Amino acid sequence: MTPAPGTADRGTVADRATNGAGRPASTLLEVRDLVVTRANRRILAVDELTIRKGETLAIVGPNGAGKSTLLLALAGLLRPDRGSMVFEGAPVVPARDLAYRRRIGLVFPAPLLLSTSVFGNVAAGLRFRGVGAAETRDRVEHWLERLAIAHLRDRPASQLSSGEAQRTSLARALVLDPHLLLLDEPFVALDGTTRAQLLDDFERLRVEAPTTLVLVTHHLHEAARLGDRLAILLEGRIRQCDVTERVMTSPVDADVAAIVQTEARVRGHIVATEDGLVVVDTGAGSGRDVEERARRLLDATRASGRAAPDDDTGAAGGA
């Protein structure tokens, strides 16, 4: 862990030069010393953030942590007070870099569709780029197919259900074949069933057509499922950024631990606790000898020297 110069923050960025699969990966976007102030309040202060080609980085944090602001900054849509971004080796000019914006895709929590047909919406970005009519039609129809909305091709956007609208919104970004796809809570406005379905489809798409992805969410579950790496954003700062499992098992401080554990409690029920360690039964196992296994787990974890939450020496692997 090497904190950026000039920061006393512990555990600011804890990434190593590996992606989720443990291979070295080349850098796609490099952000340094990004500061955004609004109404005299510092809402974002990211010392260092690296996005690697082909990875999915999930950014998790509570409401008001600055997640959406960070995503807008990454999209080159707002002017930060200071900071630099380097994309594919070239610097990005904030808020006025059309060439950069045309290499990324951006999806908001609300679909924000234009008042035209589904086809017209998905074609919009290609038309902005001056792509010819025949190629536009082919590419749009391909993605309508992939997102299972081909039958809605000519329907006005106003007549779509929320799930269909968000599929259209995703198709509208994916059709651009972006080098970097930025998703801001893309499933948040959907009901449970629709959300699960779209999440399934999206996961499949990600395997079929790999792209570099930054996903902002306040659902740890979504982040853990889709993210190769996980960044925890709190009060505008990235408190930990590492391979997902490592963040989940070895939070660098008490705040990160609170985020990771709050979600863990929700997903199962606690079978044992001891001195800040919690064992949760997720219901995925056989269900036999739960308490016995919980005790063994606690013993093993203590033996492996798992760091207490307030210990800032970091953690010694939680595998």
Added chain:
Amino acid sequence: MSSDLVEITLLSLAVSGAATLISLLIGLPIGTWLALSRFRSRHLVLSVVNTGMALPPVVAGLFIALLLWRSGILGGLGLMYTPGAMVIAEVVIAVPVVTGLTVAGLGQLDPQLHLQLQGLGASRRQTVWWLWREARLPLLAAVMAAFGSVISEVGAAMMVGGNIAHETRVLTTSIVLETGRGEFGNAIVLGLVLLALAFIINGILTWAQQRGPRR
């Protein structure tokens, strides 16, 4: 009377049409800029615009008359008592209407929509075009309001046009004249023509506003 009526009607249409068009060219960009930007004195500017929407036409007429009067700043142009002077006065009346309703219309859109358009790779020009397209209902309402306010306006038209026969006589000023003379029959005919014109123009704009897919 009938050839005069045609002439008066056409001049009314020409002056109001030109004034509406010019006020769109001025008010639409200003309104768009006001709607999309955030700066310190924005509220003050908006208040000025909204006050302008309620500007009494005779006051606008007075300002323009002072400017165009032979001894006025623009007196040298010799525009006083010409259709040109009337167009200028009507533009002064209509610009705040177009500007204010443009701000209101674009203000109704989702504030993130322009970020979404830019996120899709729209240039500045493409972004503004699509925002206008999304706000086309209120924007066409702005056009209707502007046209309605200038074609029905009589105070400024009288002051800077002078109601000169065959030169600056329009429907509203001749209604005033005919009524003053006690020629109520003529005044009623002129009034009906004015109403019919307003109905036709607004009918066309309403049709344009309501067609196509709606949100």
